[in-house]
Amino acid sequence: QVQLVESGGGLVQAGGSLRLSCAASGRTFSSNAMGWFRQAPGKEREFVATITWTNSTSYADSVKGRFTISRDNAKNTVYLQMNSLKPEDTAVYYCAASNLRIRVTGRGSYAYWGQGTQVTVSS
Numbered sequence: 001q002v003q004l005v006e007s008g009g010g011l012v013q014a015g016g017s018l019r020l021s022c023a024a025s026g027r028t029f030s031s032n033a034m035g036w037f038r039q040a041p042g043k044e045r046e047f048v049a050t051i052t053w054t055n056s057t058s059y060a061d062s063v064k065g066r067f068t069i070s071r072d073n074a075k076n077t078v079y080l081q082m083n084s085l086k087p088e089d090t091a092v093y094y095c096a097a098s099n100l101r102i103r104v105t106g107r108g109s110y111a112y113w114g115q116g117t118q119v120t121v122s123s
Helices: none
Strands: 003-007 010-013 018-025 034-039 046-051 057-059 067-072 077-082 091-098 110-113 117-122
Touching: 003 091, 018 034, 018 091, 018 117, 034 067, 034 077, 046 067, 046 077, 057 067
Parallel strands: 010 117
Antiparallel strands: 003 018, 018 077, 034 046, 034 091, 046 057, 067 077, 091 110, 091 117
């Protein structure tokens, strides 16, 4: 059974940093794209970042230059380093794994999802 477990969320002041982790179990995703999405209250779940098995990355415009996605295939883990956080980054952050190898930004391209971790940025 595939499981994705996020950690690292919390409360931080604007301008601060957090590092999210997502540990996968049940199968290896070293050859697959992994991604991060987020969902704020009352809003749709939106794409944040994705990384392929060759470490090619893509970001939403709203986080470009502030967030960095990375992966450690030996640990079957993907990370999201979030710097210069803003109150509008407040959301539940979800890790996702795709059966595809290319960069994918659509929710429908991800087959596996974690349960999410709350990130709250205070002003």
